[in-house]
Amino acid sequence: MGGGSEAAESTFSCARCGKPAHLQCPKCVELKLPREDAAFCSQDCFKESWSSHKAVHLKSKVSSVETGATDDSWLYCLKKGQARTSKLPHFDWTGTLRPNPISSKRTVPAHVDQPDWAIDGIPKVEPNSDLQHVVEIKTPEQIERMRETCRIAREVLDAAALIIRPGITTDEIDRVVHEATVAAGGYPSPLNYHFFPKSCCTSVNEVICHGIPDARKLEDGDIVNVDVTVCYKGVHGDLNETYFVGNVDEASRKLVQCTYECLEKAISLVKPGVRYREIGEVISRHASMSGLSVVKSYCGHGIGELFHCAPNIPHYARNKAVGVMKAGQTFTIEPMINAGVWRDRMWPDGWTVVTADGKRSAQFEHTLLVTETGVEVLTARLPTSPNVFPWLNL
Secondary structure (H helix, E strand, O other), rough: OHHHOOOOOOOOOOOOOOEEOEOOHHHHHOOOOOOOOOEEHHHHHHHHHHHHHHHHHHHHHHHHHOOOOOOOOOOOEHHHHHHEEEOOOOOOOOOOOOOOOOOOOOOOOOOOOOOOOOOOOOOOOOHHOHHHHOOOOOOOOHHHHHHHHHHHHHHHHHHHOOOOOOEEEEEHHHHHHHHHHHOOOOEOOOOHHOOOOOOOOEEEEEEEOOOOOOOOEEOOOOEEEEEEEEEOOOOOOOOEEEEEOOOHHHHHHHHHHHHHHHHHHHHHOOOOEEEEHHHHHEEEEEHHHHHOEEEEOEEEOOOOOOOOEEEEOOOOOOOOOEEOOOOOOOOEEOEEEEEOOOEEEEEEOOEEEOOOOOOOOEEEEEEEEEOOEEEEEOOOOOOOOOOOOHHHOO
């Protein structure tokens, strides 16, 4: 932090020691905060007070809930992204992770085609579409657009994977995802979708899914899932991967590898005539063999011109999914596998889903096309994809 400016008059007392003050915090001057709380007698008192004094600056940027203020930079998220607060929300946290303040919403250039939720946060077409109940058979033209979009989504996720290391914030991951998506001419589908405040999801350690990128720095030993969806030429491509941050313990390595294998085994089943419910059977069987559990609250989904639509693809055994796969269908499979119990909790932000016992969770996802003879993985890894998974080298 820079030094104070000589702005306070001697009639003010030092906020730290009470002596006559001749300096004033320059940030407080900028924010037009009360001078009596910003005055200091010396640079030494100013520096000694900084760790507690800087909270005054944060508190000045109060949430829209409390005052209706429009400056929402670096505040905690509330109400599914519709509100901000300067205080850490109260919650019975299940693990060691805590939310951190988030930056203001990133902008998308006007020349990029934007989905109908981009401005006001409310999807219009998707909730009322017949495709919430009927599984669409894509036309060759739609499939070609899906291929192009999914390749872009893969390249965006790969760009994010390259920067993951201890000390990087998840907000920085979001910046890379946002900029790479826009550079390719796409729109980051999560941005303002039902008011989600960021361009991707970053789910660390006990976060199962929908983690909001924030100011927390990744630490050595963390695992982090990055979930990317790109909207391009009117269709969406969706994928995610879970990455190691530095030196990760053996239990976490086995969790992530098993989750990867669960997805691979599920994909190997996909072909015309297979029942959607069979996906959950093979995933649960493989996870349980390793002593792991499968999340039941969230599932794979149809995708195309809509971000989410039919069919739903549960990942757990003995599910009630109806219907069979047909050539031309596109959907995601995205198993979420927990080290402990399968049950989940929701953080006060209304998005972040965590394990009920605070133990770690991992996830992998692909967007798939059912072909006449089997399956095409539209978001498949490329020859240029970073070599970050040790088991792929065996």
